[in-house]
Structure formats: structure tokens, C-alpha cells
Amino acid sequence: MKIVVQKFGGSSVADTDKIKCIAEKIRKRVLQGNKLVVVVSAMGKTTDNLIKLAKEISAKPEPRELDMLLTTGEQITISLLAIALNELQIKSKSLNAVQAEIMTTGDFNEARIKNIKSQKIFDLLQEYEVITIAGFQGVNEEGDLTTLGRGGSDTSAVALAAALHAPCEIYSDVDGIYTCDPRLHPTAKKLKYVTYDEMLEMASLGAKVLHSRSVEIAKKFDITLYCAATFSEEEGSYIVKENIEQPVVTGLSIMDNQTQVTLSHLPEDYTLIHKIFHNVAEEGLNVDMISVIDDDASLTVSFSIIDESKEDVESALHHSLKDLEKWNISYHPGYSKLSIVGVGMRSSSGVASKFFGALQEIPIKLVTTSEIKISCLMETSFKQKAVESLTKAFDL
Amino acid sequence: MKIIVQKYGGSSVADVTKIKKIAEMIAQVCKQDFAVVAVVSAMGKTTNSLIELAQQISQTPPHREMDMLLSTGERITMSLLCIALEELGLNAISLTGSQAGIITNDRHNDARVIEVRPFRIQDELEKGKVVVVGGFQGVSYKRDITTLGRGGSDTSAVALAAALDAERCEIYSDVDGVYSTDPSIVKEAKHLPEISYQQMQEMSFAGAKVLNAQAVQFAKEANIAIYARSTFQSGKETIVRKLAPGISKGITSVVYESDLVRIQIKAGTEQFDWLMNYFKEKQIALKELNFSTTHENELQTIASFLISYKNVYGWLNIEEELKNYLGGSITFDYSLGALSLIGEGLNADNNTLHKTLRFLQENQIKIFGITTTAFRISLLIVKEELINGVQLLHKHWIS
Numbered sequence: 001m002k003i004v005v006q007k008f009g010g011s012s013v014a015d016t017d018k019i020k021c022i023a024e025k026i027r028k029r030v031l032q033g034n035k036l037v038v039v040v041s042a043m044g045k046t047t048d049n050l051i052k053l054a055k056e057i058s059a060k061p062e063p064r065e066l067d068m069l070l071t072t073g074e075q076i077t078i079s080l081l082a083i084a085l086n087e088l089q090i091k092s093k094s095l096n097a098v099q100a101e102i103m104t105t106g107d108f109n110e111a112r113i114k115n116i117k118s119q120k121i122f123d124l125l126q127e128y129e130v131i132t133i134a135g136f137q138g139v140n141e142e143g144d145l146t147t148l149g150r151g152g153s154d155t156s157a158v159a160l161a162a163a164l165h166a167p168c169e170i171y172s173d174v175d176g177i178y179t180c181d182p183r184l185h186p187t188a189k190k191l192k193y194v195t196y197d198e199m200l201e202m203a204s205l206g207a208k209v210l211h212s213r214s215v216e217i218a219k220k221f222d223i224t225l226y227c228a229a230t231f232s233e234e235e236g237s238y239i240v241k242e243n244i245e246q247p248v249v250t251g252l253s254i255m256d257n258q259t260q261v262t263l264s265h266l267p268e269d270y271t272l273i274h275k276i277f278h279n280v281a282e283e284g285l286n287v288d289m290i291s292v293i294d295d296d297a298s299l300t301v302s303f304s305i306i307d308e309s310k311e312d313v314e315s316a317l318h319h320s321l322k323d324l325e326k327w328n329i330s331y332h333p334g335y336s337k338l339s340i341v342g343v344g345m346r347s348s349s350g351v352a353s354k355f356f357g358a359l360q361e362i363p364i365k366l367v368t369t370s371e372i373k374i375s376c377l378m379e380t381s382f383k384q385k386a387v388e389s390l391t392k393a394f395d396l
Numbered sequence: 397m398k399i400i401v402q403k404y405g406g407s408s409v410a411d412v413t414k415i416k417k418i419a420e421m422i423a424q425v426c427k428q429d430f431a432v433v434a435v436v437s438a439m440g441k442t443t444n445s446l447i448e449l450a451q452q453i454s455q456t457p458p459h460r461e462m463d464m465l466l467s468t469g470e471r472i473t474m475s476l477l478c479i480a481l482e483e484l485g486l487n488a489i490s491l492t493g494s495q496a497g498i499i500t501n502d503r504h505n506d507a508r509v510i511e512v513r514p515f516r517i518q519d520e521l522e523k524g525k526v527v528v529v530g531g532f533q534g535v536s537y538k539r540d541i542t543t544l545g546r547g548g549s550d551t552s553a554v555a556l557a558a559a560l561d562a563e564r565c566e567i568y569s570d571v572d573g574v575y576s577t578d579p580s581i582v583k584e585a586k587h588l589p590e591i592s593y594q595q596m597q598e599m600s601f602a603g604a605k606v607l608n609a610q611a612v613q614f615a616k617e618a619n620i621a622i623y624a625r626s627t628f629q630s631g632k633e634t635i636v637r638k639l640a641p642g643i644s645k646g647i648t649s650v651v652y653e654s655d656l657v658r659i660q661i662k663a664g665t666e667q668f669d670w671l672m673n674y675f676k677e678k679q680i681a682l683k684e685l686n687f688s689t690t691h692e693n694e695l696q697t698i699a700s701f702l703i704s705y706k707n708v709y710g711w712l713n714i715e716e717e718l719k720n721y722l723g724g725s726i727t728f729d730y731s732l733g734a735l736s737l738i739g740e741g742l743n744a745d746n747n748t749l750h751k752t753l754r755f756l757q758e759n760q761i762k763i764f765g766i767t768t769t770a771f772r773i774s775l776l777i778v779k780e781e782l783i784n785g786v787q788l789l790h791k792h793w794i795s
Binding site: 016019020050053054056057058061062064065066068069071072075076078079080082083084086087093094096098099143144 | 412446449450452453454458461462464468471472474475476478480482483488489490494495540
């Protein structure tokens, strides 16, 4: 039995015409001899509309009830898709998360998948050609429905693929992974292969194709991911363990709305640094691109955050430093972070030199590197120019 | 712990404002030291919109998938109502039909409740929570989601009231109880402050859309009183319960049903058996069955059935299939409707029937069939005459 897991996002199932198109696409795969497990999201704006209803009643809806509400969205899609498939004489059955036994933690609104009892799905696939499964949702030990948070349907699909030892195909309105955002760089090339590690760097850096949690699961269980456009026959991109072609730099990713936070005139007390980042982490806030400079018996700490977390970071910092007399803080919002990513960087030299060579006319605010990426922060007004130089320098 | 089960129909929860009002009504009942289980329907036209979506895809959607689809409607309402209750400071929890322990057979789209295991509800009530249950839905022993057919939320509510040994079951809708006939047709329709289980059942069976017949059956078995009330208008109510014998002699109401098809078949035993099996397999409920066998040349069965076709999903396809198999020996007649008189001791003598028939004859209403029970006289007449018939009979027997 050759099982394939497919996932279709909200815009791919936005109306019944699209659902019929997808059913036709699935039918073709079935006729090629595959058994399919199809994970779907809620139709178009359904989830947003449901949230809106809840917010009309309460500014902070009870989390368990919100999940009970939101999980109806996917259940509508799975049944409609099963109806469409049966209409095409493809025997299929829909399962919600309770029936598919997608077991999660009890953290409503942001549950994590613990395990999936795959035997039931294997059994059903003996009888049915296609099983449609509600994405984004699971069930906790009490039998209550949970949701998986952002990018949850991707996570559902990859976790099912892991449980069924099957490849996973993610269909959306994005037709693959590009070397750079085509809106910023129209001649960006579509990548046939990207490695998990590169994808993880790019996903967390703003290439909004796949949620990083799903890539992490794929990496852990060595599941081949395939991303392509729903309504096109054009080949998409594969996310794999190793890329034989191994270019030095695979892609350039861009993240806007960054704020640089700089603390200066801090006493030369390194426990203070721990204290600062501990308090920030306690608030669940993410910081990136940290630099610490020790200058003339005082410390300057600089890091980047996303614009919208400024207020929360500010209160965490004031809390950390309230006992100190003399220190300075400055915020620079509206920056962009550009990163080049590539596993080939591990074994090549001269990448950094080429990187800074391409950016020599641009004032860079912060820099961080890892084994497979170099990131820098700059004013957003320089973004376009930087994209042009970097794509040219690395042939992206 | 004194438990009250309440049920709120679709028009009572049609929008967020109404849901908030209902949350306040429930909060009032909680203050009187009652534990409340609220059963809710889907909001306003939600179910119809979902059916429409499915029909854009298929005229013959699999029943199991339709139930998966339709059961989302009540889930939306129940979670919103809980969010509203929490907002008022109450502890509330919503449960699906499956979580509430409503076990049904697997007749999808029109399932029967066969058992209620309300353990989770009892646990949550013990914790002091208001329990909100999605009406109209259950779970089959195969663990598939089922729905209970038209008026199924009533059945959910009464079945839960019986299983929880509730003080009473309150059914809230946009009407303030049961009338002697449809008040939109007859202005003089009389409000009935109380009515027996038996009569209520006969009314539902005969087409009255006030309470679901299976719901009344459950209430009767468990001796739970049903209070039918208007949601946003206090005042009148109808109590359905066991009445002292002799209280309601004579005719209490006039009911009609127009969505009927009469099927007539004249066929050999083999074809007839096939048809009966077909109805059984498709789980189609037959309202009336008249039957006779003749031995002229060979064994022949002549039979006629009535079916409420609106309750049968994909009816047109079923009709097509029957025509294909049975050809000229089966006919479908959509021209008739049923007019029913409900009361007690109606067949004690032939007086009521006799007078009714004569009265209709005087008014030039032709009768195509008659069924009588102790509580009901049903007459088949041309659909176009139904409303006129209701008005005439109501005037004659009641007002």
C-alpha cells in the first residue's frame, strides 16, 4: 500500500468549486495507485469569522471553548471534501481529530501533538481510497478538542506522515521555495531541493511557506516534504535531509518590522546579562542578534526584537534594571533583517567576505552568524538595494 | 442536586445578542440553586447553509458525511454560549453529543437515541458547572457522529432530562407553547395550557412542528414534564405531562401535513418483498401502510404508503431508483396532504368520524383515505384544500 499524505491550506479550499477541483486532483493520484490521507484547513476566512463571533461576546474567550468553536472549521471542510470525492466514485471517509486519534497536550489554543494512533488509519485505508483528516486540531486526554496554534495544519500533516511512514505534500497558493521573495527580486529562482536545516533557518527568518514546527518534525522523522501550488501542474520544491547539489548559499530571507534595542552604560557585571535575558524569556518574548560590547568599564548590550513586542520588552527590561542608577536605553524600530542561508557555508570559506563586500555601501546595525547562515540588520530603506547586491553576489 | 434541562432552538440563538441574553436567563436559573444543562440548536439558518454547501457538491451526499458536516452547527452555538456564560462569571463547559454520552443507532441523518450515558455531564455538574450540550447529535456504536433528524434537539434535551432524572425539561422556542391548531392559519386557535403525552405524540406524528415525537416518547417513558415556552416572551406555556383520566375528552387540536407522497404499488410477492427490503435498507419511515393481497390469477399485493419525503435525504434519487426497478407497477402521488383531528376516545363510537366526513362532504372536500386510532383521525385530501379544511374543522369542532 503506497500511502501519501497531502495537505491543502485554507485558500485552496475557500469555496465548493475549489473543493471540487481538489477532489479531482486527488482522484488522479488515486488512479495512479496511491492511497491518500488528506489533511485540510478551514475554508478561507472561516476561522477568522469564528474568532470574530467569539470576540463579540468576550474580549478573552475561554480557551477550551474557543478550541471547541474553531475546530468546527476543519470539520466542515473534511466532510465536504469526502462528499466531493464520493461524488467522483472515490471511496473516502472523513475523520476529525478525535476519530483520527491525534493525541495532544492539554494546552488549549497551542497544544502539541504527543502521538497519533496510526493503526486505525491503516485499517481504514484497506477499505477506503482516501481518508480526509481535520488539520490544526487534536484531542487531549480528557477527550476535549484542542488546536495546535499557528501553522497547525502543516504540523498535523507532517505528524501524520511520520506516523504512517509516508511522504508529505503541502499544497498552498505558494508554488515552492524560492532563493528570495519574488516580490522583492522578480528573477528569484525556484529551488528544487532545500535541506531541513536551511528550511528551518528560512522558516524562522520569514519565508512564510512552512511553519518551522512542521519542518522540525519532518527532520526528526526524516519525512520528505514537498511544497507546490494547489492549482498548478508545475513542479514545486522538495525539503530533504541532504541536497546533492549543495550550493554554498541556497537562499536569502528577509524579515521586516525589527526593532533594535540598545542598552548602554551598564556596569561591567556579567550576571546582569543573564538577569536581563532571563526576565525577557520569562515573558515569553523572543530576542535575536545579541551583541555585547565591553568598553571602558561599561557594557553595551544590543539585540533585535519584533516591533510589536516593544512594550513587553520595555517593561521586562525596566524590571531587570530597576536597582541600577545610571543606564541608557534606545529603540530603533522599522529595521529589516536579511539573512543568507546555505549548508554549503559549512565547508566554504570567503562567504562572509563576499557578504560584506556586497553590502559595503549599506550601514549595518547588527550581525549574527551560525554555521549555515549570516544575518544582518539594517534600516528598511536599504533593503531593496541590499537584496539586489546580495542576489547578484550569490547568484540567487 | 436539582437538575433542570433547557433547550433553546435555532431562532433563540440566531445571533450573538440572543446568545448573550440566553446566558443571562441561565444565570438567573442558577441563582435559584438549580444545576442547569442547556441543549442548543444551530444558530438560525446555519444548518440550511451547510446543506446548501453540500448540495453544491453532490445531490446524493453520503449520509455519514452529512452528519459530520451538520453537527458543526450546534458546536458553534454551544461554545459561544459557554464563552458568554464564562463572561458572566459562571463556570461552563460545552459537550458534543458524543461527549455527553448520547448513543444512537447508525441511521445517519435520522438516528434514534438508544442509550444515554451522561457520566461526563454528571461529573461537570458536580464541579458546579453549567453544562451546554450540542443538540440534534449523537454518536453511533461505530463512533461516527450521527444526527437525530428534524426536531432532534428536542429529543436530545428530553433524553438527557430522563437520563439525569431532571426536575423538568424546558423547551424554548419562538412560540409560547402548543395551540389547538397553527395560529398563522386560524386566528381563533386556542392556547393549550396542558396536554397529555399521548396527544402530543399524535400531534407531532400528524405533522405539528412544535415538539419532536421521539422526544415526547422519552418524556412519557421517564415521566418527565415538558414545559414548552417562548424564549423572549414570558407568560404562557404548555405543560406536556400525564393527565388525570377523563380531563381532555373530545377533540383538542387540528393538525395538517403537506410534504407527503403517497406511493401505490400493485405487484407480485417478490417485487413487494424487494420494496419492503429497500425501505428497510434505506431506513425510510413509512407513515401509513394499507395492504391487501388478491389471488385472481397469481398472488398479487396491492399496497399504499405515505412518506414524509422532506425527512428523507436524496428523495428524488430514491424515487428514480424505485421507478427503474418497479416500472409501471409503482406510482407516486404528490397531490395529497393529511388533515388530522387529535383528541381522546375518538374511536369510542363512529360519531366523530361520521360527523367529520359529512361536514367535509357538505363543503365539497373530497376524501382519498382515512386512518383512525383512539387519539387521531387522519384524512387524506387534496393539498390545495388543506388550509381550508383546517379552518373549517377547527371552527366546527373547537372554536
